[in-house]
Amino acid sequence: MTEYDLLNLNYRSLDEAREDMSRLLGERAKNESLPQALYNDPFLFRVDMDEVFMKQWLFAGMTCEVPKAGSYMTVEIGQNPVLIVRDRDGEVRAFHNVCRHRGSRICKASKGKTANLTCPYHQWTYDLKGSLIYTGSAMGENFDMSQHGLKPVHCRTAGGFIYICLAEGEPPEIDEYLQALETYMEPYDMENAKVAVESILEEKANWKLVIENNRECYHCSGSHPELLRTLLEWDDTTDPRATPEFKAQYERQAQEWDNECIPHEHIEFGLRNRIVRMPLKDGTEVMTMDGKAGCKKLMGRIENRQLGSMRILHLPNSWNHMQSDHVIVFQVLPVSAQKTLVITKWLVHKDAVEGEDYDPERLRHVWDATNRQDRELAEQNQRGINSAGYVPGPYSESYEFGVINFLDWYSETVLREFGVPPASVPRQAHG
Known part of the structure; x- marks a missing residue:
């Protein structure tokens, strides 16, 4: 065989x-x-x-673990490395922790802080919203960087909790629970x-x-x-x-x-x-x-x-x-x-x-x-x-x-x- x-x-x-x-x-x-x-x-x-x-919403961490712009954390869902980062507007975002060049993991540490997200392999660099902003001169003048941003992962926060969902399409409904969680966690x-x-x-x-x-x-x-x-x-x-x-x-x-x-x-x-x-x-x-x-x-x-x-x-x-x-x-x-x-x-x-x-x-x-x-x-x-x-x-x-x-x-x-x-x-x- x-x-x-x-x-x-x-x-x-x-x-x-x-x-x-x-x-x-x-x-x-x-x-x-x-x-x-x-x-x-x-x-x-x-x-x-x-x-x-x-396909389901997963608990990934707490918002206080990414307290400032550029603070990030990583989590592994099976064979899927995920990157969670707070952008400069204060929003917590999640991305597949995979470079759009040749697929290397971008952030290797479990937690850290960075101005931008730079792949250690060939230094492709992304901003905190996942947009590709630097590839050097190797890709030529006609390369469209806007088509090669990090792939996003569904991400919601409530009451200090971060939830992610790797579904390719629409994730399951979770709004009602998150609204209640926000209320019940307010005192903390x-x-x-x-x-x-x-x-x-x-x-x-x-x-x-x-x-x-x-x-x-x-x-x-x-x-x-x-x-x-x-x-x-x-x-x-x-x-x-x-x-x-x-x-x-x-x-x-x-x-x-x-x-x-x-x-x-x-x-x-x-x-x-x-x-x-x-x-x-x-x-x-x-x-x-x-x-x-x-x-x-x-x-x-x-x-x-x-x-x-x-x-x-x-x-x-x-x-x-x-x-x-x-x-x-x-x-x-x-x-x-x-x-x-x-x-x-x-x-x-x-x-x-x-x-x-x-x-x-x-x-x-x-x-x-x-x-x-x-x-x-x-x-x-x-x-x-x-x-x-x-x-x-x-x-x-x-x-x-x-x-x-x-x-x-x-x-x-x-x-x-x-x-x-x-x-x-x-x-x-x-x-």
């Missing part, structure tokens, strides 16, 4: 993978984990990347925040297992002693496990939030996005080991240290905890069928001084431990799923409804791209 035949075989296999995925998702048992291949098959992973990560003034500390974990597990693990706390009591010093396990006030004592605590704190004009009403947008403010354990302030302040300076206009945690979900790749004196954002980036990066950033007020206002190790301790524990859980989950003994198992509708919702969203999203009507996809309401 020639190399050409192997190439064609790969293409045929990818087409077959799409057919297999359509069948597996269409036939999957309601409220059960997915068939094995959807967690470990490289071709089905490629379909995930094509139909989910190349994230433009005047900074990243205090960051971690990157490589997990040997499929990205869906990483998200599934996050979407339930059924495992928390057996795995997360540090987290449960402050976190209440239930998901919101409608959680069937929520106690009368918790509901009373919520009502007391909700009155305080109302007095300070802090939004807290539970809102959701389909199964993709939800925002809910939840108290932490009574008497605690933030997610530190003792539940006390993580930073002396509060975020934005916040005055009440017992603000609880505002939880923000954005599928397919982010969950977040907004607290009174620092916020924690999480980003999930698939690498391969059984490898995923989980990036965590702790943000504080931009004027907070390390060593004086906050201790990075104290700030990160709880979630560093929790992330390591979750990595172990996801990796052991993956190893078991790879076994010949694996068969899909049942989810608890009361403890794992968040997982059910995620897989419903995932199935519906992929099948819609395959032309299958959403009404035929199983749905599960929030508990």
Whole structure:
């Protein structure tokens, strides 16, 4: 078999993978984990990347990470390097981080600042709006530079969050969620925040297992002693496990939030996005080991240290905890069928001084431990799923409804791209 035949075989296999995925998702048992291949098959992973990560809005970073004109950051979506930069008008833009000459990556660093964007290969130079402004004399007088600007990537910002979408055509609708996010994030003034500390974990597990693990706390009591010093396990006030004592605590704190004009009403947008403010354990302030302040300076206009945690979900790749004196954002980036990066950033007020206002190790301790524990859980989950003994198992509708919702969203999203009507996809309401 020639190399050409192997190439064609790969293409045929990818087409077959799409057919297999359509069948597996269409036939999957309601409220059960997915068939094995959807967690470990490289071709089905490629379909995930094509139909989910190349077409959906993805959390890419925070606007405070590109604070001034020329500030940039880079992110890798599969094999697609993306460049995010703030232009001289203050707008945050995104481009494919690919030179229009011969395709070299332009910005190699994860973050930086530059007057213009210059490719290191042949010094083709672009301004901060992506227009090609210099090629030297090699291309001749008749070369039309206006036709060779950087290829843009859809980019939207709200409440300090940056979302990108690599879709070639129109991206999915997201306006309603972004408007709500802007309102709910207003008290935090994230433009005047900074990243205090960051971690990157490589997990040997499929990205869906990483998200599934996050979407339930059924495992928390057996795995997360540090987290449960402050976190209440239930998901919101409608959680069937929520106690009368918790509901009373919520009502007391909700009155305080109302007095300070802090939004807290539970809102959701389909199964993709939800925002809910939840108290932490009574008497605690933030997610530190003792539940006390993580930073002396509060975020934005916040005055009440017992603000609880505002939880923000954005599928397919982010969950977040907004607290009174620092916020924690999480980003999930698939690498391969059984490898995923989980990036965590702790943000504080931009004027907070390390060593004086906050201790990075104290700030990160709880979630560093929790992330390591979750990595172990996801990796052991993956190893078991790879076994010949694996068969899909049942989810608890009361403890794992968040997982059910995620897989419903995932199935519906992929099948819609395959032309299958959403009404035929199983749905599960929030508990």
